[in-house]
Amino acid sequence: MAVKKPKPYEIGELDQYLFGQGNHYEIYKKLGAHKAKKGKKEGVYFAVWAPHARSVSVVGDFNEWNMEANPMERAEPLGIYTCFIPDVKEYDLYKFCVETYQGEFVFKADPFGNYAELRPGTASRVADLTKITWTDNVWLENRKTWKHTEQPMSIYEAHIGSWKRHPGREDDGFYNYREFAKECVNYLKDMGYTHVELIGIAEHPFDGSWGYQVIGYFAPTSRYGTPEDFAWMVNYFHRNKIGVILDWVPAHFPRDIHGLADFDGTPTYEYADPKKGEHPDWGTKIFDYGKNEVRNFLISNALFWVEQFHVDGLRVDAVASMLYLDYGKQDGQWVANKYGGNKNLEAIDFFKHLNSVVLGRNPGALMIAEESTAWPKVTGSVEDDGLGFSLKWNMGWMHDFTEYMKLDPYFRKDHHYQMTFAMSYAHSENYILVLSHDEVVHLKCSMLNKMPGLGFDKYANLKVGYAFMMGHAGKKLLFMGQEFAQLREWSEERELDWFLLAEDEHRQVQNWVRDLLHLYKRNKAMYEMDDSWDGFEWINADDASRSIFSFVRHSRGKKKNLLFVCNFTPMARDDYRVGVPRKKQYKLIMNSDDEQYGGKGEERPEIYKAVKKECDGRPFSFAYKLPPYGVAIFEF
Structure with a gap:
């Protein structure tokens, strides 16, 4: 007997099988909320994975948030709930009402939702990504043959909400994605950067988390506009020959009641054992990398950003916290692996799978590890038992460099090795030298105020430090504001201190960085043999x-x-x-x-x-x- 073929938006038997195996790389096209047509009726097809729920219904603007109006149908064996609701419009608000096995009702944002209500609201919004148009085909074709080991990479790390703001507005005054793209492109082209790396893009409830506690993994944050606006921004960067990298957070997620935590009344996305499933220091949940559906959620999310939104790379946050079972934990707070060690074997396999798939399907894309330990072969090939990343942040260099630069010059002679040590291991991985946002917050001072001395000495110290960084082997990353010697620490609550550029000293540092960046970009000696x-x-x-x-x-x-x-x-x-x-x-x-x-x-x-x-x-x-x-x- 012939098996009924599902409609393009419906969850079929093959979809369930692949998702259950952890290999449905485009599951985001099936789960979530998608515009659909049933018969002559237009509406939205909703689908959500909630394996231990008693029941699930869709509530939203379209049914006056009535829990009984639109019940969903359960499909076995995975526990995926689906329903079609006619006449739902784009940008309508909705949530999933999940009845737990204890008989309680919780209202959850859509894990696969593409757009979210502006905080403090917590609902998802219906969005139609199929209507997005792209004109960056030349960039994408060139990306297929682009090799990061042989090309310049000078990365401007930026946070849209605090780069610039509109003064005097009653709201936050944020630039939207399109405004940011236009102004930032002009600035990056003038300065000589090749890439922008954006933090805080995936939807998150709390501004102060800087986007490192994610609720909407498939949703560009609504703080700066719609998904269409976000796509326009990426397209505009590409049309101007600037690559786009996003921070990506597969290590943990927050406990917010509307998010992934205990999604169906049980630990669905997180490890069930609190000793494996919680970060005591961060107060967050840890993804269960041993569960096929969870691995699939994360891998398809990485592919979503690269393939649907044309992003050129993902900087993977907190890799060390995933690799080590005892990361940030005291004795008695963690569980050893089956061999008695502290390595998370499931996370290791996840990274190998993730990087093989993302980079295998997308030649020229980048997977970048923020990994702070001496874990071997982070950028080694999976075939050689490496993790398969393209590049790794060089946290050791960053630590040695900043500690040396803080010293009074009289004492530097006793710490000379701190500036030469990184070259002894520079080719053990493919490195990026980073002076990131983490180095200019939490009372660490701005880069300028790390420097010893007063007046001329401070600025001169910073300039010689930047020159050494640009000349050293490795790609480059500098957080916004440090290129013109920002005085204050960075805060997400205000824009950068652009007014400083009215002062000679800050303009002169900016001139120095600009000319170093252009020197770097136009001289192959600075980058084409970084790995040799x-x-x-x-x-x-x-x-x-x-x-x-x-x-x-x-x-x-x-x-x-x-x-x-x-x-x-x-x-x-x-x-x-x-x-x-x-x-x-x-x-x-x-x-x-x-x-x-x-x-x-x-x-x-x-x-x-x-x-x-x-x-x-x-x-x-x-x-x-x-x-x-x-x-x-x-x-x-």
């Missing part, structure tokens, strides 16, 4: 007594190379001699002493000829007048 020792060469990594670092970045074939000299003390070196690889001419292309960067503007030669004089273990060298906190970048 052939791309980086220390000239002198051991000049601790003077706290000076010199190194070369090589392009493939060494056709065009850059020499960096960075002085981390206020001591001028009027005849600083640097060893060089070859007897060539060295052209000064960036000099921190230029007036546009806040220097004295002293005239100096543009070309320096290496002579046969040993220095730094090299047969050739040349001398240069290196100012206090001076940076000199030469091309040869």
Whole structure:
């Protein structure tokens, strides 16, 4: 007997089978709320997974929130509830009314909903993603052959709600997605960034969580507009040749009653055992990575952002908290794995599956791990027992760099290794060097106010630090506001202090960062061999007594190379001699002493000829007048 073929929007037997196996990668097209037509009636088809519920109904604007008006039909064996409701309109509010096995009724937002009521409201909204139009096909075609290991990546980490705001408005004054896109694109093109990384996009109830406690995994936050507005923003970035990365949070979710927690009256999405299913420090729930349907929920969500909304990459938050069963827990608060260890074997398998599928289906897309431990092969291939990520945040470099930069220059000679250590492991993973939002909150100070000294010293310290970061191996990420030396710590409650750009010192730091970013983007030596020792060469990594670092970045074939000299003390070196690889001419292309960067503007030669004089273990060298906190970048 022939099996009845389900309509495109309906849940069929094959859908249930694949979802139960954890392999229904487009389940978001079936679960949730989707515009549909039954006979001649137009309406919405609703579907939700609630395996232990006694019953589920849909309540909303269209039925006056009546629990009995639109009961859903249960499909076995998974416990997926469905119903078609005619005449439901786009943007109508709705929730699922779930009757638990104890006979209680809870009202839940749609786990697969594409749009949400603006907080403090907690309902979902019907949205039709099929009407979204895209014009970024050239970008997507080029992405298929784009290789992150060989291309520049300078990432501007941004939070839309606090980037800029409209003054004097009674509401929050947020820029909407379209307004943000237009202004931010102009800014990023001027500054020389290649990508924007957005935090706080998936729907979340509390502004102060910065989007790291998600309720609506499939919904761009309504704070800044509709899903269509969000798509317009991504499309606009792509049309202007800027990649879009989103923060993604598969590690945990909040306990809010309308969210995923105890969804059907039982631990549905989270581990049932509190020792596995709760973060004591964060007060959040941990996804059950051993449950096929939960893994499917997360993997299909990653694919949703990349394939439906054309996002170029996901930065995966709190990877370490997923890999270790005892992360943030005391003895007695966690359960060992079957071998008696602290590794979450189910999370490891999840990452391998996730990265294989997302990157296998989407060549050129990125999966980026925020992983803070020495876990091996985070960016190693799954076939070689790696986790399969494209890139990893280099948290070790960030820690060493910021600790060194905080020091009074007098004491830096005793901590010289903190700036050289990262190069000893720089090629063990594909790294991004990050100075993220986490480094400028919770009394950690802004980047500028981490710097020692007063006045000139603070700004000069920051500029030499940024130059070292840009020259070091690895992709780059800088949180918004730090490129112009924001004074205050970041707060999601206000816009950045753009007024500071009226002051010379802040404008000069911005000029410095802008020119470093453009230098990075136009010189292959800065990025095309990031994953090889052939791309980086220390000239002198051991000049601790003077706290000076010199190194070369090589392009493939060494056709065009850059020499960096960075002085981390206020001591001028009027005849600083640097060893060089070859007897060539060295052209000064960036000099921190230029007036546009806040220097004295002293005239100096543009070309320096290496002579046969040993220095730094090299047969050739040349001398240069290196100012206090001076940076000199030469091309040869």
